Amino acid sequence: MAGRKKRSTKTGLPPGSLVHLGDRKLDHARVTLVDYGSDGLEEKQFDTLAECQACTPTQPIQWLNVYGLHEPEILAEVGRRFDLHPLVLEDILNTDQRPKLDEYADYLFVVARFFDYDDKSMSVTSEQVSVVIGRQFVLTFQEKPTGNFNPVRDRLRQDRGPIRRAGADYLAYALLDTIVDRYFAVLEGLGERVEELEEELMKKPSSRVLGTLHHLRREATILRRAVWPLREVINGLTRSNRFFSAEVQPYLRDIYDHTVHVIESLETIRDLIAGLLEIYLSTVSNRVNREVRVLTVIAVIFLPSSLLAGIFGMNFRHMPLLDNPNGFFLVIGLMLGVAATLALLFWRRKWLG
Amino acid sequence: MAGRKKRSTKTGLPPGSLVHLGDRKLDHARVTLVDYGSDGLEEKQFDTLAECQACTPTQPIQWLNVYGLHEPEILAEVGRRFDLHPLVLEDILNTDQRPKLDEYADYLFVVARFFDYDDKSMSVTSEQVSVVIGRQFVLTFQEKPTGNFNPVRDRLRQDRGPIRRAGADYLAYALLDTIVDRYFAVLEGLGERVEELEEELMKKPSSRVLGTLHHLRREATILRRAVWPLREVINGLTRSNRFFSAEVQPYLRDIYDHTVHVIESLETIRDLIAGLLEIYLSTVSNRVNREVRVLTVIAVIFLPSSLLAGIFGMNFRHMPLLDNPNGFFLVIGLMLGVAATLALLFWRRKWLG
Amino acid sequence: MAGRKKRSTKTGLPPGSLVHLGDRKLDHARVTLVDYGSDGLEEKQFDTLAECQACTPTQPIQWLNVYGLHEPEILAEVGRRFDLHPLVLEDILNTDQRPKLDEYADYLFVVARFFDYDDKSMSVTSEQVSVVIGRQFVLTFQEKPTGNFNPVRDRLRQDRGPIRRAGADYLAYALLDTIVDRYFAVLEGLGERVEELEEELMKKPSSRVLGTLHHLRREATILRRAVWPLREVINGLTRSNRFFSAEVQPYLRDIYDHTVHVIESLETIRDLIAGLLEIYLSTVSNRVNREVRVLTVIAVIFLPSSLLAGIFGMNFRHMPLLDNPNGFFLVIGLMLGVAATLALLFWRRKWLG
């Protein structure tokens, strides 16, 4: 909610004001540039604005990645260099955006989220990643260095697969694929947790399970809020034939299938959680009801004996059995007999289990 | 509901009758005119109809704002001057409209609502704002002066951002942006309240929480009724290329994204409230059930002791132990032993917690 | 349900058979004709078929209204005169139609319903009104004279507003506007009732509230069944530019906005009722649970005292305290002490409220 709160403090500023809405997660912004083509690859890293300004690309395709968004002047420089719209820069800085796709004349602007699942706290965290897809370049913006894009970087360096020979569109696809693949890991974490809970629920339902289920449902809801619009984003990309060549289209369709798969798995997990909640509630309710019933049965078994004791405790002068030497034991026997009969009766009707 | 009630009293009047439906919130209507362009800016304020009639604009773009709607003749004069349709004037006066967009040949007519959240009463209040967007002018109508548009007015006066150099469409965008930004503040208020309730619920659920949750759900429903049609309004504006230039289109799309964001946050809050209600109900129900169980357990623990006391209170002449000097203490010991055994048994089965 | 029942009795008749499906609500059918234009207005009333046949219009626009549908020959005559399709006449007579719009070559056929709310019985009643909209005429058919269209008739007579100068399309609009305005009155009635129930529920929930809420929900459902198709009807009219001129289009759009408003208010009322039902059920359930708890607490408070009394009622020869002159009072004191301690304990845990 942190980002949303800050949003209201920005009310009144003219649109396009570059203010970072979000927590400062890094000391210094860092800019890396991968400049590649089928002939070669060059990697550069800039720590100051000056370095960044001096650099000129030597290869056909550039991938510029920015870590840390609290130094707006670096962003402003990138914006100038690649001719980005002020609203794009504003959206990059505002890190609680929902996933979206904005089409501009010279580039596509995609906002997505990297998700992480922490098994201990069972919490789902996410971080915004903004991607600008041009004809010859891809720009990515993250709040802190996470290494999420390292597999793509390695593939570029080691020239594995068609990535070096393909265009900027294929690079964009590879980056988005990395993002979508992360959802599967999060879903697995959630799914395993839910299965553990199911087993625990079957063995002994505790009130702790209720809280955990509600917590997981909430996390699933958060995930869902991000993945539904992501589907729309990727669907939008598959319709955009200005930036994606026919060769890359099947790959986009493949990511699209993956997001649909993610959504369905998520809905299944949500259904499971809802089902477990129902089972939990009905189990607990039934168990308490049954326990109260057992206790009531025990009370009822004692009733006739108590009454008998009361009756033979009355002070009438003339009462049967009182003088009988075995009277006491007869009555005790009667008590036991009645109690045993009742117990048998209840046991047969299965009211004791 | 006030506005709706009055609506039925208007039944039978011909359409176009200028009757203010709503509470009178201001003594005198007040009209302000901002007359601006890239060259300069002139502000005028009228208190009487005559002043208003005398004034002629000197700059390319006019923004006319009217506070107070209970003097229909001022509105009628504005209507004559800008050639507004009678239904537009009627809708401006009828202040319980749902947000809507009507397209006329020479202007667009937008009805929206300014929302406010009062944290003490946890109530959401709203006020209608009507906006007429022409090619060279923007008209705004509110029931009372709220200062909601002051940030835009300041930007115009101080010539910050592109607002002075842009056309009436950009001004309209800036005003709508102010309206949408207010929703975030309201959502933050509601969201914080819900989080507080969640913590309170986890610590000790009281019946007060139930009422508060139902109240918040209702407020969220009111907000929802206003924000869904607003999305449609802004979506409609993005399709209207007669009044909005290509330069302003990305800004409109930006507001559209914001309204979608508002709707999703609202739905999340509603989900949260529904989840809290469920937790509350199941928690309370379980707690009461458990308490009754504890009490029943205590009763059952006392049962055998009571029976023993009854048995040794019987008046048989021949009973064991009665003459034994330690008989009393033996029986008391037996009572304690049975009670302790039962208590242990129940404690082990966790029926005491 | 009356109309639906009779519908099945008609099974097997060829389509177009003129049989009145509905209750006979009037002794004699009555036909009134308003013959008007910008120059003048003439009103005629016919009681017999012959009179009706003799009459010829003298002004450009005719509004013919028929009260009472149980004399099919009058309807057949109207049908011949205005060249109506047999299915139109059949639909007019079948008075449990859902609102609908049928387009024919020379006229539009609209079925709508007039709603009434009776506050005492809290019941919503409705009556079918059929409207045929031609280029130069409007025909309206109702089961009994209700005076619902009197405001329009008065406006025509007194020449208020543009109605006399406008065409038959404006008249049709004015009549439909009257129908939609009636929904607001019904909604106000329902809404006030629901608010009263809410207050009553907060003070003391009785089982009477449950029945009333279910009753209101049902009435709201009946209303809903009529208003959703009405929205479609009016939406269809706004798309029909053959019968409605460009001048009348904004007015139709206005009615459309009203029906959307009606639907949203109705949904809000339904949400409110659902929420109240939930509160009622959870309140009652919690209250009963709490009361049973209080009673159990009281029983538990008595338990130790009863046991003590039982113990000192045993007949052991050697028992402590029995010979002590203050023994009785000591034990009574002990009883009071234990009971007070338990009461305090429970009071502290708030199990007594």
Added chain:
Amino acid sequence: MAGRKKRSTKTGLPPGSLVHLGDRKLDHARVTLVDYGSDGLEEKQFDTLAECQACTPTQPIQWLNVYGLHEPEILAEVGRRFDLHPLVLEDILNTDQRPKLDEYADYLFVVARFFDYDDKSMSVTSEQVSVVIGRQFVLTFQEKPTGNFNPVRDRLRQDRGPIRRAGADYLAYALLDTIVDRYFAVLEGLGERVEELEEELMKKPSSRVLGTLHHLRREATILRRAVWPLREVINGLTRSNRFFSAEVQPYLRDIYDHTVHVIESLETIRDLIAGLLEIYLSTVSNRVNREVRVLTVIAVIFLPSSLLAGIFGMNFRHMPLLDNPNGFFLVIGLMLGVAATLALLFWRRKWLG
């Protein structure tokens, strides 16, 4: 479910294999042919395949009706004569089809269902009727003779209405109209039953009501499964201007309105049933809760008296009142007083009702 079960036994046969999937409801298949035009009408009935093959039509329009589907060779002959696709014949024989419309080059193929409601068993039964609509002929196929189409046959024989002068499309309409009209009878049966249940529920809710409500809900679901696709079928027919002339279009639209009406009535019945279920459950639950409360109150009223009896049954040597000649009656009076006070208290708090 009978038909569905048999479907799996057909797995592996090539498509187009003519196997009757359904119960054999008739000894011999029977074929009737109505051969008509505006000039005359001829009816023929065939019992053997040979008769059927010999016959040639003499009038412009043919209506061929087949009862009994277990003699595939008759069907095959009809298929050859009218040049039907193998899949059409297969669908006719497979009598658990959902309503559907298939368009072929020379004819339309409609599958619908005739519904019946048995009030005693409160069960809804249905039978498939297949209709093939050609330009000059209509073929209908049913499993057994039901007389469902007799009204249409009578209209043809007696030359009532426009049916003899109209084409095959009007005949198809008349047959479909008969099918849709049957739904109203079924809905009336269900609706009356639900209203009876509502009254019974208000008077005294028994557990029998629960079973009946669930049963009715199930029947309504079965009905619903058939009527939703039927709407689509008739909607499809209204779009098919190859087989339906402009004159018949309004009649089709009329049936379409009827199916929408049926659907809405059905949804209302479903809502009613759901509402009654809710009322039933909350009523029963509240009643049991209240009864347990009454019983607990009675128990609590007895508690102080029991304690008093126990106290004065203690064996202390020195106890007040024991020697008092009125002691016994004083204590009995005290018991009555305490019990009466408690009873009054509970009665005032309405815990006894």
Added chain:
Amino acid sequence: MAGRKKRSTKTGLPPGSLVHLGDRKLDHARVTLVDYGSDGLEEKQFDTLAECQACTPTQPIQWLNVYGLHEPEILAEVGRRFDLHPLVLEDILNTDQRPKLDEYADYLFVVARFFDYDDKSMSVTSEQVSVVIGRQFVLTFQEKPTGNFNPVRDRLRQDRGPIRRAGADYLAYALLDTIVDRYFAVLEGLGERVEELEEELMKKPSSRVLGTLHHLRREATILRRAVWPLREVINGLTRSNRFFSAEVQPYLRDIYDHTVHVIESLETIRDLIAGLLEIYLSTVSNRVNREVRVLTVIAVIFLPSSLLAGIFGMNFRHMPLLDNPNGFFLVIGLMLGVAATLALLFWRRKWLG
């Protein structure tokens, strides 16, 4: 979930890497080729890659079936031979795909699932089957030999129906038809199980039923996840007129109708299960409530007798009846009388059942 887990282990590999995601279900992959036309049919089986490479087709249409997916080199060879896209090969190996249809220039790629229902464990299992539909060939890929396609193979061998004379499109249809038919068998199994549960529920609801219902609901959800996208796949095929000739289109439409039928039957089963769950919960809850009530009634019947015994056990010197020789029996009679009266009272109010 097994397949999904493995998916995350693949994160970071370039797309198109051929890794089998799923369990290894077969020792050796097996490839069978059916090479046929209207003139003849030839069947071949390959166990090694070399054999496979050597073979050339002699007839116009080829159906190549691959069992076992853990030998990627065989798949790679098939891919080279039929010029398949790397993503197609990747999808074939990833056996937890949701059903989908991908259109490529020279072939269609369909992923579907074969379902099986095991009645003992009441579990639904499924296996992925991938189908590549070219103009002259059909390729099918399964994880293990199941004999599911044997009926089609037999029809080809025995030249039954039009299959030998039709093209590859008809073969593809026949294979898909086999897949869809399997759903009916699974649905029958589930449906019968649910009906058994319904009967069991009516006779005596046990907690075992609750678990079984939840289990069946889950299986139905799994089935549903596969059958909804399958509908889309087949709908997509009916729109693809590049690969399916006009003659085969009606057959595809027929499968489409079947999938819709499957979906509706599935939804009915889900509704049934939900209804049974509701009945179960309300039945159990009512039963426990009623039992507790019975027990409470019994306790209340004992109360007055206990009080009487207590009263006559008091030690007052002057008490009535004590010296009366019949006093004891009078009191016992009084006890019995009171108990009988109360029992009668409760029996009449039906509180004992």
